[in-house]
Structure formats: structure tokens, C-alpha cells
Amino acid sequence: MSKTAIIGGGFSGLSAACFLAKHGHDVTVFEKNSSLGGRARSFSEQGFMFDMGPSWYWMPDVFEKFFGEFDRRTDDYYSLVQLDPGFQVIFDKDDVLQVPASIDGIYDVFEQIEPGSVVKLKKFLAEGKFKYEVGMQKLVYKPSFSWREFATIEVLASSARLHLFRTMRAHVRSYFKDERLVALMEFPSLFLGATAQNIPALYSLMNYAALSMGTWYPKGGMVEIVIAMEHLASSLKVDIVTGCVVSKIEVDKGEAAKLDTSKGDFFIDGIIATGDYHHMEQNLLDVQHRNYKENYWDKKTFAPSCLIFYVGVSKKIKKLIHHNLFFDASLDVHSSEIYELPQWPANPLFYVCCPSKTDDSVAPDGMENIFILMPVASGLKDTEEIRERYFNLIVSRIEQYCEDTLMQHVVFKKSYCINDFMNDYHAYKGNAYGLANTLRQTAVLKPSMRNKKVKNIFYAGQLTVPGPGVPPAIISGQIAASQLSNYLKRAL
């Protein structure tokens, strides 16, 4: 039985651990923080339970497929609720677009806003479905070591329909005219860490995921997925060591042989490094064993970081629903303040999640659990004063929209931003979501999943393939585990 180690206990690390154990290896996960989940950790204070990172449960099939690989189902661990409305986009106090759960309801919304748009929406979603199916079956579960992996007859035959060389912006605008529908259809690009101008229209598969597959919520919070994966890993005899920092990967005779950790040395036959790729290479490996130099990372387009507020409010706020996107400012201006001229935004867009609308267990009776997220460029100067300024600005915009008071009812508040991402996850420039899924950073063009110099080191997580997001992180762990397992079996 080979002795394998996983650095990092986020979704990719937990997924990799479960698959390596399934392949018959002895597995230990080392996680620097005191709890698992990585960017999806949670904390509880004063009767509130806050998910620290992800809040959107999209692509339920990926979670089902993951647990299915172990003859389990998601409902063996947590119960899912489909949100209805799935989410709302606030363009103005009196101009709010709610996205119903049912597809017929969505057709009605489109038709009311832009007469005749239903026919186009049906075509758009049919294309998105095709891309989603090809993507899931033929593209996403590949290690992306070479373009040859994608050169199957089906992929080549359908390449024109995948719209790899058309931008999402051009694609959406060729279908819809009304700016609100355009914003609604472009918004899922933000999940991929990029703007619609910069990602290929292949990713309209995300619109299919968002509109046709529904927006779900695991009762108890997103952390229930982490707990489920931890239980699964434990049932597969994975050892999990939390509060343990890996400080060095020692290489001997061309193979990773030992980890130096804050809890002692650990000898290994193979490793999957799932912490932020830049940190895993630059800080844990000697220079001759790294895939990339420092300037490689400088040239990459990173997904944004974000300023987050976890807020407990001592009353109910009527006009909020579970997911609220405040698009009452210019997305293009805010985007350029992230990607082109990185700076703190003048008039930001932001997102408010209020899970206590769906789940009584996340806030005390009669109170509201509010998570506020504002995307910002990574690498900006992050101070308490700046955070506070945005808190005041954002809360006052929420108050205006809700026509209600909020500030004086805040009973708990904690902020989280660039400095915390660096301290807690060793995140390069404090990024939140890894690398943007631009065309130049897709598949083979992403940081490689394998270490080209040390054969028993593989990487997984949001900085390598397939990309940022919970479903991709789970898939990444699966691919890396099968690559390491194949290598170890060949090396025997």
C-alpha cells in the first residue's frame, strides 16, 4: 500500500483523499487551519452560523456523481432545498428581476421584459445544454496534459458549436437586447473569475446550469458538503490532520520523499498539493523542482479577491431573499477596477446572501444571517479603515433598497478580505477564486496538474484544471488522484 499525502483540506483535497483511498492507497490529509473546508470553512458566533465562502450550490449533478462514485448519495449526508426564486437581481429599488425555479416561470419573466425573447432563450439554453453535456462528458474530467486528450471525433465534430473563439459578451448580445437580460445572462461568468468580454462563449454552459438545473441549498449551510466529505473520507480510513502546516516537500533521487510539517516529518510515496499552487511551488519546493518561475504568476490573470462581511442582524429584513445581486451600478466600470486598472471600486456592485430566509438553524429566532460580498482586485492595500468605509456604503445601499433600517440592528459583524486570504490560505496576492477561466488560461494553458520534474507530485484545486468553483475543485481532486494512483501503480 503506497503512502500518500494531500496538502490542504479544501474540496479538492478532500475529493483527492477519498479517491486515493478508493484506489487502495494509505492517505493522510494535512490542513493548516483548525477545521476542514478551506475557503468553504464556517464559523459560529452568538447563535449565527456563517459559511465563510461559497453560498451558491449549482450543478447538483457533480455532487451526486462524486458521492455516487462511493455508492452514496448526497441525501445520505444532507438535504437539499431548491430555492424559489433562485435569486434576484436588483437593478434599482423598483426594478428587480427575480429568477423563478421553474423553467416556465423563467420564460414568462423573459417574455415580459423583452417580448419574443422566449424563442431565443430556448435556443440559447439548448446550446448551453449541449456545451454542458460535452463539457462534462468529454472535457472537464481530463488532466489537460496535452491537446490530444481533447482530439476525439465528437469534440472535433462539435468544436464550432462549443463557441471557443467567441466571447460570452458577443454571444449573449446576439440573443438579447434588454440590458437587464444581458446582465442576467452575463453574470454567471463572474463565477469563473472573469468578465463576459474575456471568457469564451463555451461557458454559456453556466447559464444552462444556473437557469435550467436550479439553485439549491443544503440545509445547515454549504459546510454540510464539507462535513459529508469528511465523513466519507473517514469511512474510507483517510487520516486527517488539522492545524498542521506543511513547510517543505523534500525531494530525494527525483521523487518527493518527505514532508516537513509543524507536527513532525512524514515519509511519502506520492503527494497531491491542493493549497494555492503558487505557495505550494514557491515556498515548499526548492527552485530546481518547480514547474514555474515567479514571473509566470505575475503574468497570469487572477480571478478577483473580495471583501466580505459576516453580519448578524437582530430583526428580519423583508425585501431580501436568499440570494440578492445588487447590480445597481455599472458592471463594466467595476470590472475595469478589478482587471484593467486595479483599485478599490468607486461605486461597487455587491452580493448579499441571507440564508436565514431558508434555514432557521443559521440565525437565532427573529434574526437574520447576512453575508455581503464585494469583488475587488487581488493585491490591493487592505486596511480596517477601507473595509469600514465600504461597510457603511454597502449597508446604506441595502437600507435604501429595503426601505428599512439595518445598521442600528447589527449585533455581530466580522470582515474578511485580501490580508485574511493571504494569512489563512497562503493565497497569492490574496486572491479568492484562483485563476480566471479566460481562453488563454483554459485546459492545457492552465498551470499543469503534474510536476514535470518530480514525477510523484501532482497539483489539484482552483489554480489548476478545471478551474475555480466548488464543482471544479471536487473534479480536480478526482483527476489528480487518478493520475497519482496510476503513477504509483506503474512505479511499483
Ligand SMILES: Cc1cc2nc3c(=O)[nH]c(=O)nc-3n(C[C@H](O)[C@H](O)[C@H](O)COP(=O)(O)OP(=O)(O)OC[C@H]3O[C@@H](n4cnc5c(N)ncnc54)[C@H](O)[C@@H]3O)c2cc1C
Ligand atoms: C468568498 C468565496 C465565495 C465563493 N463562492 C462560491 C460559490 O458560491 N459557489 C462555488 O461553486 N464556488 C464558490 N467559491 C469558489 C470555491 O469556494 C473554491 O473554488 C473552492 O472551495 C476551492 O477549493 P480548493 O480545494 O481548490 O482550495 P481551498 O479551499 O483554498 O483549499 C486549500 C487548502 O490548503 C490549505 N493549505 C494551504 N497551504 C497549506 C500548507 N502549507 N500546509 C497545509 N495546508 C495548507 C489551506 O488552508 C486550504 O484549506 C467561492 C470562493 C470564495 C473565496
